[in-house]
Every structure is written in structure tokens, then in C-alpha cells.
Amino acid sequence: MRTERIEGLVDDRPGEKIFRVHRDVFADPELFELEMKHVFGKTWCFLGAESQVSKPHEYITSWIGRTPVLVTRDAKGVLGAFLNICPHKGTQLAHAEHGVSKYHVCAYHGWGFDSSGRNVDIKDLEKGLYPKSFDAYSHDLIPIAKVASYCGLVFGSLSDEVPPLEEYLGDIRPFIDMAMKQSPKGMEVIPGRVRYTYRANWKMQMDNAMDAYHLTSVHASYMDVMTKRSRGEGLADDRSYDWKKRLTQLGGMFDFPHGHSLIWNNQAEVQKRPVYATIDEVKARLGPLQADWMLKSKIAMIFPNFQIADATTLNLRTFRPISVGLTEMRVHCIAPIGEEIGARRHRLRQFEDFFSASGFATPDDIACFESVQRGYAAEPYDYLQGYFRGFDSVEKGANDMAAELGIRPLHSQVGDFELTTEATMHAPYREWVRLMRDGVARNGGAK
Ligand code: FES
Ligand SMILES: [Fe+2]
Structure with a gap:
């Protein structure tokens, strides 16, 4: 897709007091795919309220575009935000919208993670004859690029390039x-x-x-x-x-x-x-x-x-x-x-x-x-x-x-x-x- 097509979708001429939006902005599946990458992938998105994750091990599940996100407080009360997927095969990890849990166990093959996102169990690790090369990879949950709060509201971003949250707001x-x-x-x-x-x-x-x-x-x-x-x-x-x-x-x-x-x-x-x-x-x-x-x-x-x-x-x-x-x-x-x-x-x-x-x-x-x-x-x-x-x-x-x-x-x-x-x-x-x-x-x- 060309930048000219994008610019043509919103007919914005403030000097002439013209503002029109093309219907494709709402209906074109190709534009939707681009939005997931370039809009939701490049902004801050609201994840939830701090009051929902106020205690150690309390968590909420949320989304940035189509990306599932797990927001959880660890044992020490530090707030983290991770892709809510298991690194083994990508299964969505936590399913409840809200809960309190020291551990999150994947429903598929049973890998376990603590509330700080650390991998604490790979089922049958010894018997699995994993090659040494497997150790080169982190098996922990993958943190999202940014998480920050403003006035009790938690926001996250998949991009490192977003401005600081306060500046964005x-x-x-x-x-x-x-x-x-x-x-x-x-x-x-x-x-x-x-x-x-x-x-x-x-x-x-x-x-x-x-x-x-x-x-x-x-x-x-x-x-x-x-x-x-x-x-x-x-x-x-x-x-x-x-x-x-x-x-x-x-x-x-x-x-x-x-x-x-x-x-x-x-x-x-x-x-x-x-x-x-x-x-x-x-x-x-x-x-x-x-x-x-x-x-x-x-x-x-x-x-x-x-x-x-x-x-x-x-x-x-x-x-x-x-x-x-x-x-x-x-x-x-x-x-x-x-x-x-x-x-x-x-x-x-x-x-x-x-x-x-x-x-x-x-x-x-x-x-x-x-x-x-x-x-x-x-x-x-x-x-x-x-x-x-x-x-x-x-x-x-x-x-x-x-x-x-x-x-x-x-x-x-x-x-x-x-x-x-x-x-x-x-x-x-x-x-x-x-x-x-x-x-x-x-x-x-x-x-
Ligand atoms: S996909 Fe999670 S343990 Fe296999
Ligand atoms: Fe209404």
C-alpha cells in the first residue's frame, strides 16, 4: 500500500473547512491489518486500573490490538506486563479477566510461570532430552516494550519508540x-x-x-x-x-x-x-x-x-x-x-x-x-x-x-x-x- 492512498482516505482541508473520512477506513480488511501494526503496535494502549492489580500476585488480562497481554504484580508488588502467551507454542496463558495467582500454568503442555513472568517449570524436563541449544533461549514470559501508569490507570505499549506516557497523554x-x-x-x-x-x-x-x-x-x-x-x-x-x-x-x-x-x-x-x-x-x-x-x-x-x-x-x-x-x-x-x-x-x-x-x-x-x-x-x-x-x-x-x-x-x-x-x-x-x-x-x- 502506498502512503498516497493512506493520505487520501481522510480528506482533511481545515483551510476550506472540509473533513471527510473514506468508508474504506472502516471496512477494508487490508487497512485493518495495517492498523494492528502501525496504530495499535505504535501507541500506548489502556490495559486496566491499578486498583484491579493492587495486591501481590493479582493480575488482569487485557489486549493491545489483537495482542493478548497479562498485567501482574509479583511477590514484591512490582507491576509487570507480558505477552499473555506461552513461549512454548504460543497458547494464550491466562484466561480469566482478573484473578490472584502466584503461578500461571499453560493449559497445553503444562509449563509454569510465576507472577514475575519467570519460567519455573518445564514439565518432564529431565526426560525430554533437550539439546544444549535449548538453554540459549529464555523460557520466561516475554515482557511488552513499555508499561506505565498515570493517575491509577495502567497503559502499555508494544513499541519502544513511543514518547513517555505523560507526554503522550x-x-x-x-x-x-x-x-x-x-x-x-x-x-x-x-x-x-x-x-x-x-x-x-x-x-x-x-x-x-x-x-x-x-x-x-x-x-x-x-x-x-x-x-x-x-x-x-x-x-x-x-x-x-x-x-x-x-x-x-x-x-x-x-x-x-x-x-x-x-x-x-x-x-x-x-x-x-x-x-x-x-x-x-x-x-x-x-x-x-x-x-x-x-x-x-x-x-x-x-x-x-x-x-x-x-x-x-x-x-x-x-x-x-x-x-x-x-x-x-x-x-x-x-x-x-x-x-x-x-x-x-x-x-x-x-x-x-x-x-x-x-x-x-x-x-x-x-x-x-x-x-x-x-x-x-x-x-x-x-x-x-x-x-x-x-x-x-x-x-x-x-x-x-x-x-x-x-x-x-x-x-x-x-x-x-x-x-x-x-x-x-x-x-x-x-x-x-x-x-x-x-x-x-x-x-x-x-x-
Ligand atoms: S504451549 Fe504452553 S506448554 Fe506448550
Ligand atoms: Fe449512543
Whole structure:
């Protein structure tokens, strides 16, 4: 594949306010293979939360693209991240998403590894008459190139060439802080998760979380239910927000280098936000500006496949590419460590209401993703028009709100809720093009 083809897939002409993405970006299996190598192989990817691996020998399994990864704390508490495969024949080693284990034993021929990744047993080694040449090779688990944490979130990379994690995250970090510093004791992943697959490309979720334009059409039934609840019909506790009030609020976006972006909205009913119960403590600890921003609804897109949604409730959303038209979602609800039981219950009910696999959002979103993926098969169709909305009010650099926060976004935007900008999706595709073009150029056009 040639770099010209890659560049042609995203028609990005900011001077003319044109931004279009070719349908092949979502549907071409050859591009998918290149993404695994040049995007997922060359960035930092979210692996899990430190609270999930807080004790010696505790582990989680995760993925970087299609590469299985084992994140485990050893006996001394040191965190390591390894390819979750056995070096003997490549079998996936650990299968549970989370557990505590001093040893991991391969299901195929029984090789054993400790929680530091060291090989501790090769079954029937003596009788196996291995040649001396076998000793020249390490039989330990293979560490991934980089692992690092930011604010309780663990990221890993298959590449040595990525910038340091803090530099990669850049000025999206204050928004990670706003999610992860909602409590003086830190935040934890609530045990359990929502996991499902959808039959569409991974970038459908990348776009959709940053796309508030779809809310009033795809989630019309949710809004109807909200209206009924606000009239006292059905379940009328304070898990639901009044959408009519929400539509009157200001919103906007920022975007950053390395493909990250953030969409935010003021909230009319701040008292329903899970953080509201402890907002005085937050104000005292972090100041009124941080507290004010914690009450806003926000979704942070951390390229390539991780989102922190603090909208109807606070959750971590990871979307894993399986094939060009199949993606797995994992959604973890997070909460303050030691949260009061009533507040925890309220948080979980809000989470289930909208974001769980059977909640008001997920099935309707998935139906659209799969419908869109079918649409990509239309041969005479080329560029999508879903990236123009809001272009006219995008400002270069920092606006007043960014300046107040002390961040330096590449672009800023502020407007009515109904602006529902699509400019939030530009930064991820710019980074996608940069990585794909550089990767293809490096490989001389070969895969
Ligand atoms: S593949 Fe793991 S022991 Fe053989
Ligand atoms: Fe949705």
C-alpha cells in the first residue's frame, strides 16, 4: 500500500473547512491489518486500573490490538506486563479477566510461570532430552516494550519508540485527574464489568462516544422514558436526568496532540451527579475550578481505543478490535474507594440504566453501528459527511476556558448543547493518518 492512498482516505482541508473520512477506513480488511501494526503496535494502549492489580500476585488480562497481554504484580508488588502467551507454542496463558495467582500454568503442555513472568517449570524436563541449544533461549514470559501508569490507570505499549506516557497523554491529563481524583482515597473499579461485542469496526465506538448529535434520534426512547419519569411515572428516582433541562446547557470540546479529544457539557441537575455528594470535600482539596469541572458531563477520547465517560455516570470504556467488522467493548464503572453504600447504589443504578449491555443506550447504539457497517458495503459510496458539523465555530488553540484550566489544546470550541459538534472526531483521524502513513512509509509500502 502506498502512503498516497493512506493520505487520501481522510480528506482533511481545515483551510476550506472540509473533513471527510473514506468508508474504506472502516471496512477494508487490508487497512485493518495495517492498523494492528502501525496504530495499535505504535501507541500506548489502556490495559486496566491499578486498583484491579493492587495486591501481590493479582493480575488482569487485557489486549493491545489483537495482542493478548497479562498485567501482574509479583511477590514484591512490582507491576509487570507480558505477552499473555506461552513461549512454548504460543497458547494464550491466562484466561480469566482478573484473578490472584502466584503461578500461571499453560493449559497445553503444562509449563509454569510465576507472577514475575519467570519460567519455573518445564514439565518432564529431565526426560525430554533437550539439546544444549535449548538453554540459549529464555523460557520466561516475554515482557511488552513499555508499561506505565498515570493517575491509577495502567497503559502499555508494544513499541519502544513511543514518547513517555505523560507526554503522550499531554493536556488530556487534567481530565483524567478529574475522573480519578474524585475522592481523597482514590478511585477503584467496581467488581464486575459490562462486556459485549458488536459487528462493526472499532472506530464506530471511537466516533460515537464523541457524537452527541445522535442522542436525540438514536436515544429518543430513552428521552421518552426520562420525560415519563419526570412526570412521576414508572421508576422515578433520581437516577435519570431531565433532558429538556440538559438541552439548554452550554457545551464544547478541546482536542490535543496524539489523537485525544474531549467533549463537555454543563449540567442542569448537578445534584444528580455521583460526585455531588462529596463536592465540598473536592472543593476544599482541589479548588472550586476543579470541582466545577467535575460536575460537568465529559467524555475523554484517549487514542486509540479508550474513553473515560463521566456523563450519566463515571465509567471506563475500552473497545478492542477483533476483525475489521467485529469489536469487543468492556465497560468498567469506577467509584471512590470507601464510597458510602447509598451513594454506591445510586451510582450503580445510573450505570445500569444507560450504559449496561441491556441499558437504554447500548442496544440502540449497537443497532446503528451494525447498520452503518452494512452501509459501508455500498460500492458507489466513498466519503462520509459526518465530520462537518460545528466546523464553523472551531477556534485554533486555547479559548478562555482552556486558559483558565491552564491547558493548551490544539483546538477549542464552545456553543449550545444542540451544536453537538462533530469536530471532536478530527483529532483521532489526524493521528490515525499520521501513524498509518509513517508506518507504511517505514515499511516501503509492504505490510
Ligand atoms: S504451549 Fe504452553 S506448554 Fe506448550
Ligand atoms: Fe449512543
